[in-house]
Amino acid sequence: MIRAALAAVVFAVVAAGVALFFAASALREPADPDGESRVFWVNANESLDPIARRLDEDGLLPKRAFFGPRVFALYAKWSGKDRAIKSGEYDLAPSLTPIAILDKLVLGQVKMHEVTLPEGLRLDEIAMRLQAAGISDADEFLARAHDPVLARRKGLQADSFEGYAYPETYRFRRDTPPEELLGCMLDELRRRLTAEDFAAIEKSGLSLHQVVTLASIVEKESVPGPERPLIASVYRNRLARGMRLQSDPTVIYGVLQTQGQFDGNLKIVDLRADNPWNTYTRAGLPPGPIANPSLDAIRAVLHPADAPYLYFVSRNDGTHAFSATLTEHNRAVKRYQLRRQAKNEVGAKNGKRR
Numbered sequence: 001m002i003r004a005a006l007a008a009v010v011f012a013v014v015a016a017g018v019a020l021f022f023a024a025s026a027l028r029e030p031a032d033p034d035g036e037s038r039v040f041w042v043n044a045n046e047s048l049d050p051i052a053r054r055l056d057e058d059g060l061l062p063k064r065a066f067f068g069p070r071v072f073a074l075y076a077k078w079s080g081k082d083r084a085i086k087s088g089e090y091d092l093a094p095s096l097t098p099i100a101i102l103d104k105l106v107l108g109q110v111k112m113h114e115v116t117l118p119e120g121l122r123l124d125e126i127a128m129r130l131q132a133a134g135i136s137d138a139d140e141f142l143a144r145a146h147d148p149v150l151a152r153r154k155g156l157q158a159d160s161f162e163g164y165a166y167p168e169t170y171r172f173r174r175d176t177p178p179e180e181l182l183g184c185m186l187d188e189l190r191r192r193l194t195a196e197d198f199a200a201i202e203k204s205g206l207s208l209h210q211v212v213t214l215a216s217i218v219e220k221e222s223v224p225g226p227e228r229p230l231i232a233s234v235y236r237n238r239l240a241r242g243m244r245l246q247s248d249p250t251v252i253y254g255v256l257q258t259q260g261q262f263d264g265n266l267k268i269v270d271l272r273a274d275n276p277w278n279t280y281t282r283a284g285l286p287p288g289p290i291a292n293p294s295l296d297a298i299r300a301v302l303h304p305a306d307a308p309y310l311y312f313v314s315r316n317d318g319t320h321a322f323s324a325t326l327t328e329h330n331r332a333v334k335r336y337q338l339r340r341q342a343k344n345e346v347g348a349k350n351g352k353r354r
Helices: 002-026 048-057 069-078 098-107 123-132 138-145 148-153 178-192 195-204 208-221 228-241 248-259 268-272 295-302 326-349
Strands: 038-042 088-092 112-116 169-173 311-314 320-323
Touching: 038 048, 048 069, 048 098, 069 098, 088 098, 112 123, 123 138, 138 178, 169 178, 195 208, 195 295, 208 228, 208 248, 208 295, 228 295, 228 311, 228 320, 248 268, 311 326, 320 326
Parallel strands: none
Antiparallel strands: 038 088, 112 169, 311 320
């Protein structure tokens, strides 16, 4: 009997060892070396056991003898990693081993979503892009972006983040808190501004907020290219002479702020409707940026062209005609704008597309 009992113990130990060997080896084997990745969510405060079961149900754990979600959970608990798993959206593939999957969950290597923010977007346009990319709810983002308390806490001398959400291609996780998004965009702007830029700001006699505000106008009045310093010089010259800026993009921004929408057709009544952003009715800069400018636009304001121009008008080809006097400007308007309007009216009468 003793011999039989001993044999049973030995057999049990060997069997346990074999089971442990297969279980341990399965931790280092993928479920499917050719399997495609899939989205896997770890919910906030979700315990390890249901996570392990769902990994198994999604085909992310290998189907091996002596292995399963319970073994995966036991390993995570034995290694102490069960308490370090991060919630979020993950890109997991069956070609990853269970150990590699666990490491991703512990490191919080969540799936990242890319969003491109071109120069010159307003905060509401940025909000819609973030929502379309699945990164943040547009309304929640806007509420925080226009929160003066948050803006001041982030070190801005402004009541919102308009102008300070730097245009760039970003990668964020899904449902990133708006405060984190805004902080990242502001940090990108601060990272790009050099000591020479800050020295130029101090030399300009303008505050950073005024520079960014004027840069946002330059951004909206121009396309990327060599004309930005010329456009900046026009506005710097006008400010120096006490002339009103008379910038259409500021009027459009004012319409959006006071009416909530703009139909794309700037009317005379809009130019005459007084509000803080209407630079036809008010002198000086508007109270804040009207868009989020690029570094090029900021540097154009800091280093404007040395030119006597006070006016410019679009040539309708992406460039502008610049003038030093009102007489020259009126001739340019007649040449490029009134002639275009007449041509459009003739085309409309003849049924031609404009």
